[in-house]
Amino acid sequence: MKPYSPDSPRIPAVAPDRAETEAKEQDTGRIIDTVNRCIGLLPRDKLQHVSSIGLSGQMHGVLFWKAKRGCNWSKRDLFTARDTSQLITWQDGRCSSNFLSSLPNPDSHLSVATGFGCATIFWYMRNRPEFLEDFRVAGTIQDYVVSMLCGLDGCVMTPQNAASWGYFNTSTNQWNTDILKGAGFPLGLLPQCVPSGGWAGQTCSDWHGIPAGTPVGAALGDFQCSVYSCMSARTDAVLNISTSAQLTFALPADFKPPDSPQPASSISYVPYFEDSYLAVAASLNGGNVLATFVEMLTSWMKELGAEMTDSCLYEKLINCALNQETSELSVSPTLLGERHDPLCLGQVTNISPTNLSLGHVTRALCHGVLHNITSMMPAERLQQAGVCRIVGSGSAIARNEVLRQEVEKAFPQPVVYGQNVDSSVGVAMVLCDLMREAYIIK
Numbered sequence: 001m002k003p004y005s006p007d008s009p010r011i012p013a014v015a016p017d018r019a020e021t022e023a024k025e026q027d028t029g030r031i032i033d034t035v036n037r038c039i040g041l042l043p044r045d046k047l048q049h050v051s052s053i054g055l056s057g058q059m060h061g062v063l064f065w066k067a068k069r070g071c072n073w074s075k076r077d078l079f080t081a082r083d084t085s086q087l088i089t090w091q092d093g094r095c096s097s098n099f100l101s102s103l104p105n106p107d108s109h110l111s112v113a114t115g116f117g118c119a120t121i122f123w124y125m126r127n128r129p130e131f132l133e134d135f136r137v138a139g140t141i142q143d144y145v146v147s148m149l150c151g152l153d154g155c156v157m158t159p160q161n162a163a164s165w166g167y168f169n170t171s172t173n174q175w176n177t178d179i180l181k182g183a184g185f186p187l188g189l190l191p192q193c194v195p196s197g198g199w200a201g202q203t204c205s206d207w208h209g210i211p212a213g214t215p216v217g218a219a220l221g222d223f224q225c226s227v228y229s230c231m232s233a234r235t236d237a238v239l240n241i242s243t244s245a246q247l248t249f250a251l252p253a254d255f256k257p258p259d260s261p262q263p264a265s266s267i268s269y270v271p272y273f274e275d276s277y278l279a280v281a282a283s284l285n286g287g288n289v290l291a292t293f294v295e296m297l298t299s300w301m302k303e304l305g306a307e308m309t310d311s312c313l314y315e316k317l318i319n320c321a322l323n324q325e326t327s328e329l330s331v332s333p334t335l336l337g338e339r340h341d342p343l344c345l346g347q348v349t350n351i352s353p354t355n356l357s358l359g360h361v362t363r364a365l366c367h368g369v370l371h372n373i374t375s376m377m378p379a380e381r382l383q384q385a386g387v388c389r390i391v392g393s394g395s396a397i398a399r400n401e402v403l404r405q406e407v408e409k410a411f412p413q414p415v416v417y418g419q420n421v422d423s424s425v426g427v428a429m430v431l432c433d434l435m436r437e438a439y440i441i442k
Contacts, residue, residue, distance in 0.1 A: 022093035024115070025086040028063060031141060032071075032081045039208045040078075047209040052435060053149065054217040054427035056225040057142030059164035060090035062117035064135035064189075071148045077206040079148050085131075087141050090115040090164075094123050097342060104183045106167045107176045109257035110268060113339045117165030118180070121189060138189040140164075142219035149216050151204030157191035158198070159271045160221035168193075170257065170271045194218045197273050197434055217431050223248075223280070224272055225426030226393065230418035235388040239407065240421075242394040245286030245369065247377045249387050251277045266340045266376035273430070279385070281376035284336040286369060287396030289346075290314075290403075292335060293365060314399075317362045321402040324359030328352070331361070331368035338376070363402060370406040379411055389414055393421035 039047075064085040071079040095114035103122055106112055112119050121138070124131050139147065139155035147155050162168040167176040175190050194200065200218040203210060227238050227248060237249040255277050257269045269277045294310050294317070301308060308316075332347040348364075355364075382390075390411050397403055397417065408415050 022114075024089045024091040024093065026089055028084045028087050028141070028144075029081040031087065032079070032145070035145065036078045036080075036208070042208070044209040048211065050210045050214060052215045052217065052431045053203065053207075053210065054431040055142045055145055055219045056222045056423040056427040057140060057145075057219065058090055059140060059161055059221045059223065060115050060117060061087055061092075061140055062120050062138055062165070063087045063141050063144050064132075064138045065144060066134070067136040067153050070137070070144065073205050078208060079205075084144070085135065088120050092120060095119045099123065104179050106261060107179060108163075108167065108169050109259065109261060110163055110166065110168075110170070110270075111261040111263040111339070112166035118167045118185070122183070122185065125184065125186065132186060132189075136188060139191050140219065143191060146200045146216055146219045149203050149207060150201030152201060155191035156194045156200045156218050158194060158196040158218045158220055160196050160224050161219060162191070162193055163271050164221065170277075196220060196224070196271065197430055217427070217434070220423075220427050220430065221270075222423035223282075224270070224278070225423035225430065226421060227278065227426070228273070228429055229423070229426035230391050230393055230421040232391075233389075235386055236391050237382050237385075237387040237389070237413075238391045238393060238418075239373070239397075240394040241286045241369065241373075241392075241396040241403065243286060243288050245283040245373045245394075245396075246280055247373050248278045248280040249382060249385050251279055251385075264340055266338070267381075279377075281373060282339070283373050283376060284338055285333050285372060287394070289333040289335055289369060290365065290396060290400070293317075293362075317358055318400055318402055320357070320359035321362035321366065324357070324363045327355055327360040327364045327367070329355040329360050329364040331364040333365060333368040333372055340376075366400065366402045366406045369403065370410045374410050379413075382411075382413065387413060389416060391416055391418045391421075393418040 066083040069083040072082045073079045092115045100112060100114065100119065103112060103119065117138070117140070121132070137147070137155050139157055140161050143155050143157050143161060159168070159170055159173050162175070163170050167180055169176060173193055175193070177187060181187055196218070198218050200216050203212050203214045203216060205212050223246060226240055231238055231250065234250045237247065240246045250272065251269065253276055257277060267279055267281050270280055272278045294314050298308065298310055298313055328350055329348070330350045334344050335346045337344055390407070390413050392404065392407050392415055397407065404417070
């Protein structure tokens with residue numbers, strides 16, 4: 001893959017065979033253009049009074065760029081992407097189980113999976129080493145934006161994002177440099193680590209009316225920020241179902257993670273704020289499973305000569321399922337496997353002539369999504385942790401009344417649905433709390 005440039009066509013960074021079908025990339029230039037359009041819609045007179053900037057984004061993924069040449073600042077006080085790779089996302093599947101087993105064991109409690117930044121870099125190192133020669137800096141997409149805003153030569157990264165890359169010890173907040181060096185890993189691509197909730201620098205230029213010199217926080221994980229936006233008490237558990245699904249609760253302040261990975265465990269421990277952790281069951285299968293079901297049906301309908309938009313079909317499926325309160329049909333919706341069990345794929349069982357209606361199938365699918373995430377973190381585990389309430393969030397839950405019904409059936413605890421649950425809200429709350437604490441100290 002050549003570096004991204006607004007003047008050059010896209011050339012995919014994938015090798016033949018498995019890489020072509022398993023690669024999951026996004027266009028960096030389009031992402032930054034979208035950011036510019038979104039910020040441009042905000043009132044400019046309000047932007048002039050912004051006191052700090054916080055960013056969060058999808059974790060695990062990796063983006064490469066050339067030092068000091070990662071963007072172009074225009075006279076319209078915005079920047080566009082330049083000399084970057086595509087964003088290789090958390091859904092990238094190029095690292096097979098055999099490939100992952102050939103990597104060195106990390107000095108961390110977190111396992112390494114396909115789509116994790118360090119695993120992706122190892123893949124390029126072994127399969128496309130010439131690709132890495134073009135770049136000197138790497139980070140997540142949100143780290144890249146922070147670096148461009150601050151005019152940094154390199155990249156700074158919080159433990160939240162570093163842990164999502166793999167080969168990062170959250171107890172010492174250090175990369176596994178000795179292990180990586182021994183495996184020939186390009187250590188120069190590892191970002192400098194700074195505390196979650198800390199500052200990365202200041203804007204190097206005016207940005208959509210936000211003055212130069214405005215403090216910029218180091219980028220945070222979207223998952224942690226979403227939790228921060230709605231977990232009002234430590235006795236809350238948060239269930240988020242958007243593209244994927246996560247169920248999480250806060251661990252005691254004195255919790256220490258295991259010394260080594262537990263790859264067969266469905267629960268992982270991710271860094272939160274102030275050296276604390278969240279216990280999380282992170283499923284790869286959430287709203288994306290429902291979207292795949294809708295896409296399958298629209299594809300079948302098209303082959304049969306009938307067409308309907310995805311949104312219209314989705315609405316009809318929900319209405320059908322609302323008229324079918326239960327179903328004996330059983331759907332295991334793990335189309336993508338799970339990180340702790342990648343070979344466990346989807347199944348449909350207990351099929352009979354009486355449960356083949358769209359209402360039955362949709363109800364069973366929604367039930368299956370909830371059953372899968374609660375099998376990864378059972379209700380008993382939540383009760384043992386002192387969880388008193390479930391806070392539901394995410395676009396799939398918001399759009400789907402059937403899914404909300406299945407959520408309320410799945411837990412003995414009361415369920416509430418968060419208002420303004422969003423990672424962007426969460427990162428703004430983090431920075432407000434940070435600035436408030438700094439004011440109090442002064």
